Amino acid sequence: xxxxxxxxxxxxxxxxxxxxxxxxxxxxxxxxxxxxxxxxxxxxxxxxxxxxxxxxxxxxxxxxxxxxxxxxxxxxxxxxxxxxxxxxxxxxxxxxxxxxxxxxxxxxxxxx
Amino acid sequence: xxxxxxxxxxxxxxxxxxxxxxxxxxxxxxxxxxxxxxxxxxxxxxxxxxxxxxxxxxxxxxxxxxxxxxxxxxxxxxxxxxxxxxxxxxxxxxxxxxxxxxxxxxxxxxxx
Numbered sequence: 001x002x003x004x005x006x007x008x009x010x011x012x013x014x015x016x017x018x019x020x021x022x023x024x025x026x027x028x029x030x031x032x033x034x035x036x037x038x039x040x041x042x043x044x045x046x047x048x049x050x051x052x053x054x055x056x057x058x059x060x061x062x063x064x065x066x067x068x069x070x071x072x073x074x075x076x077x078x079x080x081x082x083x084x085x086x087x088x089x090x091x092x093x094x095x096x097x098x099x100x101x102x103x104x105x106x107x108x109x110x111x112x
Numbered sequence: 113x114x115x116x117x118x119x120x121x122x123x124x125x126x127x128x129x130x131x132x133x134x135x136x137x138x139x140x141x142x143x144x145x146x147x148x149x150x151x152x153x154x155x156x157x158x159x160x161x162x163x164x165x166x167x168x169x170x171x172x173x174x175x176x177x178x179x180x181x182x183x184x185x186x187x188x189x190x191x192x193x194x195x196x197x198x199x200x201x202x203x204x205x206x207x208x209x210x211x212x213x214x215x216x217x218x219x220x221x222x223x224x
Contacts, residue, residue, distance in 0.1 A: 006119060093216050
């Protein structure tokens with residue numbers, strides 16, 4: 001069975017500033033409270049997750065994550081309100097696109 | 113300036129059967145009348161173009177290109193009607209999506 005697929009992202013000067021994957025990374029940090037745990041959840045090395053996060057912060061010019069070091073539980077990471085805002089915007093940006101692309105596929109490839 | 117980007121393709125069993133790039137390849141063969149010239153136009157090795165083409169033929173179970181060997185001009189390649197049909201369908205599939213995604217970007221990221 002053939003299925004339509006798509007990917008959606010934002011670029012500035014040819015460089016990715018936001019993508020579905022990067023949104024997953026932010027959501028995984030929100031869910032786990034830790035960059036290390038988020039990297040494990042997405043099955044990428046910690047270093048990759050850290051780099052992508054700092055790239056995003058640099059390219060948007062905003063802080064996305066507040067980290068706490070030490071203390072009980074060994075510190076953690078928490079999204080800033082700006083990161084939460086980016087997540088919400090990206091979801092509105094992509095909302096309904098999957099079903100629209102499926103409908104486009106049905107009307108162009110699935111018949112005739 | 114941030115710009116929205118997307119990619120669109122079709123898969124069967126996790127394998128790409130059609131994509132914007134593959135459509136460019138077919139169109140380059142149509143335009144140049146040759147797989148070699150099409151590969152040069154897309155700046156990929158001949159072998160890559162040939163493989164992608166044969167993958168597509170195998171995965172769709174149809175002939176996409178008729179090749180002529182020898183003769184005056186040293187042979188050439190011509191799209192079959194089924195290839196032309198796939199190109200037309202893919203364009204209808206993707207038609208207007210770029211401007212829709214731009215409008216989505218404007219209403220979610222460009223303001224506020």
